[in-house]
Amino acid sequence: MSKPRPISGFPEWAPPQRMIEQYVLDRIRTTFELYGFAPLETRAVEPLDQLLRKGETSKEVYLISRLQDEDGPTVGEGTLGLHFDLTVPLARYVLENAGRLHFPFRRYQIQKVWRGERPQEGRYREFTQADIDIVDRDTLSAHHEAEMPLVIGDALGGLPLGSTDGRLPIRIQVNNRKICEGFYRGIGLADPMAALRAVDRLDRVGPDGVRTLLIETAGATEAQAKACLALAEISAPDASFADAVRQLGVTDPLLDEGLAELVAVMENAAAHAPGLCVADLRIARGLDYYTGTVYETQLRGFERFGSISSGGRYDNLASDEHVRFPGVGISIGVTRLLGLLFGANALSISRSVPTCVLVALVSEERRAESNRIADALRRRGIPTEVAPSAAKYGKQIRYAERRGIPYVWFPGVDGAGDEVKDIRSGEQVGASADVWQPPAADLHPTIG
RNA sequence: GUGGCUGUAGCUCAGUUGGCAGAGCACCGGGUUGUGGUCCCGGGUGUCGUGGGUUCAAAUCCCAUCAGUCACCCCA
Numbered sequence: 001m002s003k004p005r006p007i008s009g010f011p012e013w014a015p016p017q018r019m020i021e022q023y024v025l026d027r028i029r030t031t032f033e034l035y036g037f038a039p040l041e042t043r044a045v046e047p048l049d050q051l052l053r054k055g056e057t058s059k060e061v062y063l064i065s066r067l068q069d070e071d072g073p074t075v076g077e078g079t080l081g082l083h084f085d086l087t088v089p090l091a092r093y094v095l096e097n098a099g100r101l102h103f104p105f106r107r108y109q110i111q112k113v114w115r116g117e118r119p120q121e122g123r124y125r126e127f128t129q130a131d132i133d134i135v136d137r138d139t140l141s142a143h144h145e146a147e148m149p150l151v152i153g154d155a156l157g158g159l160p161l162g163s164t165d166g167r168l169p170i171r172i173q174v175n176n177r178k179i180c181e182g183f184y185r186g187i188g189l190a191d192p193m194a195a196l197r198a199v200d201r202l203d204r205v206g207p208d209g210v211r212t213l214l215i216e217t218a219g220a221t222e223a224q225a226k227a228c229l230a231l232a233e234i235s236a237p238d239a240s241f242a243d244a245v246r247q248l249g250v251t252d253p254l255l256d257e258g259l260a261e262l263v264a265v266m267e268n269a270a271a272h273a274p275g276l277c278v279a280d281l282r283i284a285r286g287l288d289y290y291t292g293t294v295y296e297t298q299l300r301g302f303e304r305f306g307s308i309s310s311g312g313r314y315d316n317l318a319s320d321e322h323v324r325f326p327g328v329g330i331s332i333g334v335t336r337l338l339g340l341l342f343g344a345n346a347l348s349i350s351r352s353v354p355t356c357v358l359v360a361l362v363s364e365e366r367r368a369e370s371n372r373i374a375d376a377l378r379r380r381g382i383p384t385e386v387a388p389s390a391a392k393y394g395k396q397i398r399y400a401e402r403r404g405i406p407y408v409w410f411p412g413v414d415g416a417g418d419e420v421k422d423i424r425s426g427e428q429v430g431a432s433a434d435v436w437q438p439p440a441a442d443l444h445p446t447i448g
Numbered sequence: 449g450u451g452g453c454u455g456u457a458g459c460u461c462a463g464u465u466g467g468c469a470g471a472g473c474a475c476c477g478g479g480u481u482g483u484g485g486u487c488c489c490g491g492g493u494g495u496c497g498u499g500g501g502u503u504c505a506a507a508u509c510c511c512a513u514c515a516g517u518c519a520c521c522c523c524a
Contacts, residue, residue: 005497008515059449060522085524113524118449120517122524129524285523297524308524333524360483390482397484402475410483423484 009117009125011335013342016352021128021338023447024159025110028130028332031155032108035147037132040107042089048079050092060084060116082114086131087311087329091318094135094325103325104136104144110334121343122305122336130155131311133329135318140326142261145293145313146268148330149174152297152309153276155332160448161346168273170308173280173296174265177312178258179245180231180284186252187227193288194218199232200284207233232282238270239263241279258292265293291315295330299340308337350446351404354383356438357420358400359409361390369411373418376433377409382443384409397423406442409433 006012013021033039051061061081065074083089086109094105110130119125132151134144149172161169180199184192198213205213207229214225227248234244242259262279269277285294292313299308311330318325341347357377359370370386377384385405387396393410400408401423409431410419420436421428 003495003498006515115523116449117522118520119515120519123522124524127524306523310524331524336524392480393483394480395482395484399484401484408483421483426483426485428483 009119009123011124011126011339013338016349017338017342019354019445020342020347020349020447021334024334024338025128025130027158028155028334029108029110031151032130032132034154035106035132035151037106037108037151040090040093040109041111042083042086042093042109044082044112045080046083046089046092048075048081051081051083051088053088053091062114062116084113084115086111086113086129086331087133087314087317090131090133090135090327090329091325094318094327095320098137098323098325104134104140106132106134108132122340124335124339127333127335129331130334131329131331133327135325135327137323137325140313140315140328142264142292143268145261145328146265148293148311148328149265149269149277149295150272152295152330152332153273156297156309156337157273157276159347161341167300168276169300170276171298171300172269172277172309173283173298174262174269174277174293175279175281175283176258176262176265176293177284177290178254178292179262179281180258182252182255182258183231183245183248183250184228186250186255187224189224189228190219191217195220195228196284199228199282202229202232202282234279234281236279237275237277239266239279241266241281245281261292285310285312289314289317291326293328297332299337301346302340302344305336305340308333308340348448350448351406353403353405354445355385355400355403355405356382356443357384357407357409358396358405359384359386360393360396360411361387362411362413363390366411373409373411373433377436380437382438397421404445407438 045064048061048063061084063075063079063081090107090109094101108131110128112126113129114126116125117123132148134140134147152172153168153170156170157168159169177196180196181192184195189195195214195218198210198218201213202210210229210232211225214220214228215222220228227250230248231245234241236244242263245255245259266277266279283294283296285296290312292315294312295310296307297309299305302308309330309332311328313326313328315326316324318327338347357374359374359377361367361370367386374384374386387399397408406422406424408421408423410421412418417430418433419428420431
């Protein structure tokens with residue numbers, strides 16, 4: 001059998017990277033719960049028709065089939081696909097369990113998702129999303145839209161990125177679709193959705209490119225295109241963007257509604273997390289189910305890789321003939337975030353294993369003695385392993401040193417007491433496994 | 449899914465007009481009847497991504513494929 005090889009787009013981190021990932025995931029989870037979001041896990045698969053209910057992302061959905069079905073998956077009734085985000089499964093879950101849920105329903109969900117796209121740095125076919133949503137019945141208060149960025153800011157704000165100079169490592173760009181749609185309506189634009197898609201590409205194709213797109217795909221006149229661009233170029237770190245929009249002289253009820261909502265989001269952010277959010281009226285988001293506030297998140301220093309966390313408000317995703325469940329949510333691309341940071345060597349960990357203490361082995365005959373010491377340490381929460389062989393002590397120390405294990409424990413011989421050595425400083429002191437305690441900073445690997 | 453670039457040791461890379469696969473670091477063994485790191489001696493640890501083809505001869509040229517990366521598409 002030939003050597004196994006990686007599969008494109010399906011990353012497998014090494015243990016030190018996985019330890020960092022678990023640290024980040026723990027931090028995200030703790031923050032989500034701190035804000036009162038309840039955990040949920042949905043199955044990996046959804047019926048294909050559910051997955052395709054909104055949007056036309058069909059080409060990137062992975063279908064599943066059994067080996068028995070020799071011709072592969074047949075697309076039709078009952079066809080299953082792997083979910084490509086956590087919002088569509090949530091919508092399905094809410095419709096299915098509406099009678100058992102309390103609204104507004106605040107839930108978080110941290111799971112793998114799959115997309116059959118072409119991988120590159122920061123883009124994968126299998127990746128983890130950490131998603132929060134608030135879903136209500138019939139109507140959803142706008143203040144929930146202001147809460148989302150704060151949670152994300154807290155979850156990611158404290159990441160120990162080497163380059164942080166006191167500033168937050170992220171910046172959340174916020175916009176409101178109602179502003180765009182109201183504005184487009186106010187200037188009499190024929191196809192608002194096409195205009196949104198065109199404006200969304202401002203960063204990539206530039207103002208002239210967008211102008212061309214607006215005229216060619218959205219049926220805009222030269223003057224309309226110019227107005228759209230003027231709107232898209234508005235950006236402000238506070239609520240002052242609203243004045244800039246009004247100065248464009250367009251009036252429309254939906255526009256006013258959107259302005260009020262975005263002002264509320266910005267004022268709330270300024271009050272609780274100064275510098276976190278920026279109102280950026282070019283942010284449109286390709287997904288067509290967003291109906292209000294939309295978010296994108298830039299990682300400082302990695303702007304060219306795009307958003308590492310995004311979402312928005314959707315009024316119509318979860319609904320049937322009788323009830324409507326409007327929601328707002330935002331999702332962190334954990335795998336993308338880590339892939340970018342790993343690639344830049346921006347995150348490191350103090351050791352490559354969880355082990356804090358390596359108990360040395362005097363001889364193979366006395367392994368039980370070392371095992372007892374390890375047990376005593378573990379009982380008190382100190383991650384401990386026993387040396388794999390009774391090699392010369394120099395070798396045993398080197399075993400620890402290679403892995404970054406900070407302490408080696410030497411069982412006492414001939415009646416002498418045990419000793420523990422900090423192999424970084426070389427300091428070695430007498431110790432008892434029943435009471436010795438490492439400094440708190442050494443107990444677990446630290447991320448830096 | 450479409451197109452471009454890249455692929456040599458664990459890592460970073462060198463390898464001439466096609467002519468016996470190399471360096472630094474890392475790693476392994478020894479000096480050290482048992483406490484590492486410095487120092488000294490010794491060791492190349494490799495299906496040149498993989499599979500075909502051309503050739504007396506391929507890391508080198510050609511084709512395919514896989515992986516990484518970039519642009520598009522889309523998006524975390």
